[in-house]
Every structure is written in structure tokens, then in C-alpha cells.
Amino acid sequence: MLGSFRVRTPDWILFGFDTIRQVGAEARRLGAGRVMLLTDPGVAKAGLLDPVYESLKGEGLEYDIFDTVEPEPSIQNLLEASKMAKEGKFDVFVAVGGGSSMDTTKVVSAMMTNEGDVQDFFGVDNVPRRGLPTIMVTTTSGTGSEVTRMAVFTDKAVNLKRVVSAQNILADVAIVDPNMTLSKPQAVTAATGIDAFIHAVEAYVAVSASPLTDTIALEATKLVAENLGPAFANGNDMTARYNMALGSFMAGISLNNAGVGAVHALAYPIGAEYHLSHGLALIVIFAETMRSISISCLPKFRKLAEAMGVDVQGLTPWEAADEAVAGMSELARMVGLPTTLSEVGGDQAKIAEWAKAAHGEQRLLGNTPRTLSVEDVADIFKKSF
Known part of the structure; x- marks a missing residue:
């Protein structure tokens, strides 16, 4: 195996216990004034957002939350999140959750800077411009979405999974704090x-x-x-x-x-x-x-x-x-x-x-x-x- 290869990763990866405390500082570094948090009801109920709130407040950042990301999210659910994103005029997007929340966040961010329909994104490298800055905070040890260029959604109209695969949706920052996985059943x-x-x-x-x-x-x-x-x-x-x-x-x-x-x-x-x-x-x-x-x-x-x-x-x-x-x-x-x-x-x-x-x-x-x-x-x- 003597061929050449290239490596794709987020700009920054923060790994280890208590790295969640750095989410506010990272958002500030990315130019945040107003942050949109995207998560699912289970994460919100489990109290996993508390250290995120504390860190954002510590940096004096405003934030609002979309906490209804679906498991295996539908395209309609994605559009609901993007509607809030457009109306809220956010400048940094933070996912807190598993693959569903992170995938949704990656594509919502891209929808803020790319014209056209979200259907145009599906396939390989169909996202022309990078979205607004994103931070992925994973609460599961599984999907790896925090460090990938992929996002998967359910197209209920045809009952199939649809994939966005594009370098321009890769996160700016990934935070992997094992503490965030302790409450998982x-x-x-x-x-x-x-x-x-x-x-x-x-x-x-x-x-x-x-x-x-x-x-x-x-x-x-x-x-x-x-x-x-x-x-x-x-x-x-x-x-x-x-x-x-x-x-x-x-x-x-x-x-x-x-x-x-x-x-x-x-x-x-x-x-x-x-x-x-x-x-x-x-x-x-x-x-x-x-x-x-x-x-x-x-x-x-x-x-x-x-x-x-x-x-x-x-x-x-x-x-x-x-x-x-x-x-x-x-x-x-x-x-x-x-x-x-x-x-x-x-x-x-x-x-x-x-x-x-x-x-x-x-x-x-x-x-x-x-x-x-x-x-x-x-x-x-x-x-x-």
C-alpha cells in the first residue's frame, strides 16, 4: 500500500473529561454573539445542557434552543430547525446530542449560506459554500458524526434514507467529553x-x-x-x-x-x-x-x-x-x-x-x-x- 492519501478532520477536536466547559470559549473564538443550540428532548430532559448553558453564559453569549430534533430526523424536521435558524439570526450553531442532532446542525448551518432547496444538497459534494461556524458536542459513543462530513435524513415521501456528503459541512470544532455519555441507558x-x-x-x-x-x-x-x-x-x-x-x-x-x-x-x-x-x-x-x-x-x-x-x-x-x-x-x-x-x-x-x-x-x-x-x-x- 504505497499510494498517497489526504486527511479530513474538523479544525479543532477537544477530547477528554470536562472539555464541555470550553464550548463557550470556542463559540466566542468562532465569532459568536448569538448561538443556536440544537438537541433532542431526551438530552434536554437528562440535564446534559446545563454545563453548556453555564459555559455560554460565562462568555456572555446569547443563545436559544431547538430541542425537538427527531431520531433518524426527517427532512421536515430539518426544515423546521432551519426556519428557526433563519428567523433567529444566529452566527454560531452548537449541536448537543447524538448523530441526529449533529447531522441536523451541520445541514442547518449550510442552509444559512447556500441558496436553493435542501434537496439540492443530497449526494456527494453538493454544498457549494461552507455554512456558518458549527460546534459538535457528542453525547453518545457511536455515530462519530462530530468528525464526519456526512449527514443522514429520512425522506418520508419515498421511505428512504438520504445522505449529504460534503466537506463544507464538516464541523469547525468537535467536543468529545466522556462525562456527557454517563447518563445513557x-x-x-x-x-x-x-x-x-x-x-x-x-x-x-x-x-x-x-x-x-x-x-x-x-x-x-x-x-x-x-x-x-x-x-x-x-x-x-x-x-x-x-x-x-x-x-x-x-x-x-x-x-x-x-x-x-x-x-x-x-x-x-x-x-x-x-x-x-x-x-x-x-x-x-x-x-x-x-x-x-x-x-x-x-x-x-x-x-x-x-x-x-x-x-x-x-x-x-x-x-x-x-x-x-x-x-x-x-x-x-x-x-x-x-x-x-x-x-x-x-x-x-x-x-x-x-x-x-x-x-x-x-x-x-x-x-x-x-x-x-x-x-x-x-x-x-x-x-x-
């Missing part, structure tokens, strides 16, 4: 944790992977595999929460630079169909998708197994790959997650429809180490029941 810890794990694994085997992303993704895989169980068992385990936050952040960096592939392509239609969280939509088709593509990168699957602590010494490449896939499924089951489509109410009669939709995601399938036909995709769905 087990179900959220599990679903977001497996999301981070899958991001790391997919980035590691991606066509666009580089020596740098391989190193980061493999370490992220190890961190999540070792710490998801302890964080799930005891949400106040500070070491586990710290390492999960680090693993998720590293997975996001690797995703942002190497991309993801077939697992995400197959997850989009079922996530929209059954209104599954992103992590759940990924995990129910993850094992069979990875098994299908393992033939194209067997040495990497051995390294993945080793990163997860699976003993593959003396095994053939095929056997090591099988053990890696088994370990991936076991990690999910350990934290109570479903691993098949049957467990989330999947309907086998929908396979052809899903396969067609997933195969249309050539941006993702093109980054997968094995070429998959629509028949291959349908077979993965079938085996995932």
Missing part, C-alpha cells in the same frame, strides 16, 4: 456502541482505506470490543466510557477518510422501512455482509479477529475470517442486540425491493472490496433472516 449504549464498531470495521476493509485509516480503525475496533461490555454493564465505569468515547471518535475519523461500504448500503432501506436506529439497522445485516466480502480481504479479517481478542493462531485464512465474523456477532449479542432481520420483524417478501434500493447505493458499494451484483445483495438479505 443500556439500550442506547449498546446500539451506538455497535454503530462505532461497524464504522471502524467497514473503514478498515474499505477500498479507500490508507495506512493511516487502517491504524486508526484497527485500534478503534480493539477499544470498542474491549470496552462495550463493561460500559453496558456499568454506565458509570469511567474507564470504559472514556475508551468507548475514544474508540467512537477514532472510528469516526477513519470513516470520514476511508468511508464505509456495503453494510451501510444494505442498512438504508431496512432502517427506513422499520424505523430502526442506525446501529440496529446495521447490525442485523452486518455478519452476513462481512462474511460475503471476506473472500476479498482475508488477511484483514485475521487482523480484525486479533483486534477483538479472538484466538486465530494456527487457523487457515478462511477459518480466521469465520472466527472474526462470529466474534462480531457475539459482541452484539453480549449487549442484547438482535443480529438477524427476523428479530426486528423483517419480511422476506421485501428482499427484492430492498436489494434494488441497496444496489442503487453505488457510492457505498464502490467502496466495498468485493463487487456485489443485485443478486448477491439479495442473497445477503436472505441469509440475514
Whole structure:
């Protein structure tokens, strides 16, 4: 692997306990006078905004809040947030939450400086100008959205996920404070944790992977595999929460630079169909998708197994790959997650429809180490029941 590569990250990344206290100073540095906070009802109810309010007030900044970001946000929800943004004349936007709040904030910011309809943003690099400054404060260890150039929304008109992928929506500042994840319930810890794990694994085997992303993704895989169980068992385990936050952040960096592939392509239609969280939509088709593509990168699957602590010494490449896939499924089951489509109410009669939709995601399938036909995709769905 002797090719060149480039690295995309936010301008500043603040990681560690109590970094949330710096949100006001960072907003001030970005030129804030009036700040718009975007979050969801759960974050607001949990009291996670209190240190944000305190920090903003400490800098003498005015702020207002949009606290109705939806899970897997719809385009209509995005438009509601943008309406408040336009009327409020804000100059810095701060997301406090998981991927939904951060994705919404990134695109709302871009809507302040780009003309036209939000529908024009969907696809790759369709945001001509950077938005107003943004700060991403993550409250989950999972999506990695704080450090990525992607934002995902549900288009209810066609029941599909739509993606904005553009350098111009990458945050100015990302704040990753493990303290902000301590209040998360087990179900959220599990679903977001497996999301981070899958991001790391997919980035590691991606066509666009580089020596740098391989190193980061493999370490992220190890961190999540070792710490998801302890964080799930005891949400106040500070070491586990710290390492999960680090693993998720590293997975996001690797995703942002190497991309993801077939697992995400197959997850989009079922996530929209059954209104599954992103992590759940990924995990129910993850094992069979990875098994299908393992033939194209067997040495990497051995390294993945080793990163997860699976003993593959003396095994053939095929056997090591099988053990890696088994370990991936076991990690999910350990934290109570479903691993098949049957467990989330999947309907086998929908396979052809899903396969067609997933195969249309050539941006993702093109980054997968094995070429998959629509028949291959349908077979993965079938085996995932």
C-alpha cells in the first residue's frame, strides 16, 4: 500500500473529561454573539445542557434552543430547525446530542449560506459554500458524526434514507467529553456502541482505506470490543466510557477518510422501512455482509479477529475470517442486540425491493472490496433472516 492519501478532520477536536466547559470559549473564538443550540428532548430532559448553558453564559453569549430534533430526523424536521435558524439570526450553531442532532446542525448551518432547496444538497459534494461556524458536542459513543462530513435524513415521501456528503459541512470544532455519555441507558449504549464498531470495521476493509485509516480503525475496533461490555454493564465505569468515547471518535475519523461500504448500503432501506436506529439497522445485516466480502480481504479479517481478542493462531485464512465474523456477532449479542432481520420483524417478501434500493447505493458499494451484483445483495438479505 504505497499510494498517497489526504486527511479530513474538523479544525479543532477537544477530547477528554470536562472539555464541555470550553464550548463557550470556542463559540466566542468562532465569532459568536448569538448561538443556536440544537438537541433532542431526551438530552434536554437528562440535564446534559446545563454545563453548556453555564459555559455560554460565562462568555456572555446569547443563545436559544431547538430541542425537538427527531431520531433518524426527517427532512421536515430539518426544515423546521432551519426556519428557526433563519428567523433567529444566529452566527454560531452548537449541536448537543447524538448523530441526529449533529447531522441536523451541520445541514442547518449550510442552509444559512447556500441558496436553493435542501434537496439540492443530497449526494456527494453538493454544498457549494461552507455554512456558518458549527460546534459538535457528542453525547453518545457511536455515530462519530462530530468528525464526519456526512449527514443522514429520512425522506418520508419515498421511505428512504438520504445522505449529504460534503466537506463544507464538516464541523469547525468537535467536543468529545466522556462525562456527557454517563447518563445513557443500556439500550442506547449498546446500539451506538455497535454503530462505532461497524464504522471502524467497514473503514478498515474499505477500498479507500490508507495506512493511516487502517491504524486508526484497527485500534478503534480493539477499544470498542474491549470496552462495550463493561460500559453496558456499568454506565458509570469511567474507564470504559472514556475508551468507548475514544474508540467512537477514532472510528469516526477513519470513516470520514476511508468511508464505509456495503453494510451501510444494505442498512438504508431496512432502517427506513422499520424505523430502526442506525446501529440496529446495521447490525442485523452486518455478519452476513462481512462474511460475503471476506473472500476479498482475508488477511484483514485475521487482523480484525486479533483486534477483538479472538484466538486465530494456527487457523487457515478462511477459518480466521469465520472466527472474526462470529466474534462480531457475539459482541452484539453480549449487549442484547438482535443480529438477524427476523428479530426486528423483517419480511422476506421485501428482499427484492430492498436489494434494488441497496444496489442503487453505488457510492457505498464502490467502496466495498468485493463487487456485489443485485443478486448477491439479495442473497445477503436472505441469509440475514
